Amino acid sequence: MPPSDAVALDNPVDRRPELILRSPTFAAITDAVAEPLEKPTPIGWWFFFLPAVGLLGLLGVAVSWLFWEGIGIWGLNVPVGWAWDITNFVFWVGIGHAGTLISAILFLLRQRWRTSINRAAEAMTIFAVMCALLFPGIHVGRVWVAYWMFPLPNQMGTWPNFRSPLLWDVFAVSVYGTVSALFWYVGLIPDLATMRDRSKTTVRRLVYGLFALGWRGSNRHWQHYESAYLLLAAMSTPLVLSVHSIVSMDFAVSQLPGWHTTIFPPYFVAGAIFSGFAMVITLMVICRTAFKLEHIITLRHFDYMAKVILLTGSMVGYAYGMEFFTAWYSGNPYEMFTFTNRALGPYAWAYWTMVSCNVFFPQVFWFRKARTSIPILFVMSILVNIGMWFERFVIIVTSLHRGFLPSSWGYFTPTIWDVSCLLGSFGLFFTMFCLFVRFVPMVATAEVKTVLPQADPHHVPKGAHAGFGAGQAEA
Amino acid sequence: MSHIPATTLRPEQVTLPARHLLARLPVIGLVLAIAGLGLGLSLRAANPRAFAFAWLNAYLFGLTLALGSMFFILIQHATQAGWSVAVRRIAEAVAGAMPIFAVLFLPVLFGMGDLFPWARPEAANEPLMKWKAPYLNTQFFLVRAAVYFVVWSGLAIYYARASRSQDQGGAGTAPSLSMRRFAPPAILLLAITQTFASIDWAMSLSPTWYSTVFGVYFFAGSFVGFFGLLALLVIPLERGPLHGIVTIEHLHDVGKHLFAFTCFWAYIGFCQFFLIWYGNIPEETAFYQARLHGGWRAVSALLAVGHFIVPFFYLMGRTVKRKPRLLAIGAVWVLLMHLLDIAWIVLPGSHPEGLRIGLLEIAAYLAVIGSFLAAVGWNLRRQALVPVGDPRLRESLAFEIS
């Protein structure tokens, strides 16, 4: 094992270990992140991009056919009126939440390790929200009157029903997408200026320069910038909690057993962060090797991400336990039936996939070796996302397919178009992400520089660097 | 006592001077406790039911503060937080009071029949109570209570002892390592025991009612209350013996936590209310119906405004959090609101017509809070106020919010 990786694996209790390995200079960070964008497109990128575009094409076909023929091309029936469409919506919104958590909440908690991954995670959020917004948009049936969802004065004198959670979703997810995009862009401005100043061609200089807004690193600008960043982070934190809570309210405000339960809002938020971090791990495992950024996105970063997965997975497990206990405790026969049906009924295969992937397998992350093993991390991250997709599927479909009226009981089977829409959404996501890593610095270069020891103005360059607070205490 | 060099602190430099207000806590607490207990016991005969509720009300208030401190300590270790080391010993002193809550639990035990409908003999005829009997029966209740106290006291004592073992030097980093390693499973254990304790002691007061988020709600309130208490203990120390060691920066951070968890409490509290209100199922709304009629309606409104809106705007700005006196006012307010929150949960059982803080309730508060303060004060007096041997102490002392 190279010595730098060994350093990445230690976890001392009396020192703040180096986050960035190989002690790079500021210029080395800039070069490491910017050079891949300035070289010709590597073959490997096409291996990801072309299939993604293919799937995006599939999405185009599926959605066009959906608009033309109608929702009937999906497997929806009575009683299961919501299935893959809403599962996919909640799945993608959930994934997006990790980006905001990394950008905003870890910023407020002063976790400096976030700087290596926050740019890519925020981009992931924006693309995930795009995929998420797709599904409620296309599932309405008469897409050509989708504008009815917005409070626009019209000749009929009608207004949306603001008291419906479906409308809260419109506002919540739109606001979330907007604020995430704004937060991501604001964070990008200094790095776009870096790209502008390095540009060798006029086209690059003009394009990067246009979007860099003329940023010149002025400290008077940095002051307002940092204040805006902190305020955006402070607002994004309740935003991310509220968005997935509102999404959970699509179900929780109903009266259906398995849907109507008070723990849904925090439970959904924990689950969202759980799946989102898993997607970040999936993406970072690939990107750090592809772009040779292993010294910036280190095994320590994966260690921390895996711990977050363990924490949020435990919260999800806690919620499963509370639901189960309360289903019994309530003495409500419908609640009890719903939960036994989940575990033992026709969808038991989905339920046990969910429980295995969300509760059993993540326990491996109690062990440091697992948290810092790239193969285990990659496999686990995919399993977690499979588990979380199934969680939404189990929640939605098992409560619907066997409701209060046994004569209406049914079973949902997906059609080829359900599958196409899901696969196609991955196409949209990966197409956007491939374009992102090709043209935009995928690491927040300016932020990573701030966590290097030489960024501290009280840092004594040739002095001993040991112990907590040594630099500042000697100031 | 002004600035002490950050690199070397000896335990003798950071002990509580005998004449400090906080050093008198044990005596003050003991006097209050004896007075409260005497008054309470003398009034009990006339209305044992009201006494039981008053005692449970005061008991849960004190217990939640101790539980909050335990969570705080565990989270600081699990996350290897640097800022909090300078104030962690205060939290350990609060958590160290945990064992007395096992003793203070006795009046709750004696009052079980008054407090819990399921504990009465008539419950055997009621179908829903019969259904819940495998969980809600006296024997299992007692076993669970014993388990909670063993776990909580065990954790509190272990963490206090391990931290103290570093004070004299020579222990090295081994205690920090084991405190950190044990923290994540300890958090899980604490979360589960606290959830079921809240179900047993608070939720089962209305045994037909249930809410899956209740454990989280209970935790949220306890954590806010704890930060209020932490602020009130740290502020006089920042003025006094720990001046220059605990700084405005630490107070600012405590204030931020107070703000953040006020918001978290409001989020959980609103979610619980909102989902039950929207679903409008009588089985669930009964809990809120009891608290939205008569005198309780005003209390509910006061809770929404006072436990959220007022501290939200008060603690939002930087200035308040950096001025000890202003922060102290906020902390007192938040603690009073937490008191109100617990009363709102417990007291509709004994006073359905409205909130009544009478002599019985006051006596119970004096008894429980007095004992609690006495224990905390005793812990503060008998050890260094700062974990001088903690390897992350230097970082904490140099801590600065930009």
Add this chain to the structure above:
Amino acid sequence: MPSLPMVANLPKGPHYGALAEFATPHELYVACEKVRDAGYTRWDAHTPFPVHGLDRAMGMRRSPMPFIVLGMALIGAAGGFALQYWVHSIEYPLTISGKPTFAWPAYVPITFELGILFGALGAVFGMFGLNQLPMHWHPLFNSSPFEKVTDDRFFISIESWDPKFDAERTRQFLQGLGSRRVELVASE
């Protein structure tokens, strides 16, 4: 005279000002304290990333951003609540799920979201406004060493219309602060 938006509106003169280059944040920090103490007012530091504590070293007052954001957030929240109230209580009242017409708990989600939206817009566009961005052209871009400001070099610029500015003396002053290079930047 109102200027075009992306172009700096600066007084005329042979120079924009003096620009000094530094190699480390530490050197920059110390130099900034000296420039502040020397009484200059129209000056700035330029860094590839925000340097901790530099605001204080430059003697800057706190940013008004929090007030802008709070104001906008309250406007957004109030607006959202008012919209819902107006629609459901006045314009088109309907009995929905048996709840009272003024169902305020149900208005909370959208009120909250609009508050956050307006607050975020306030943060972003407030920051742009306070920083006078976009400003795609600025005299400092005339300096070629300044290209490194977004990479790994640190600068102090003192503008020529600062009352204490004198081309030669300011230049020597900056030289004495330990800078690598000092140049006078043209204003065109």
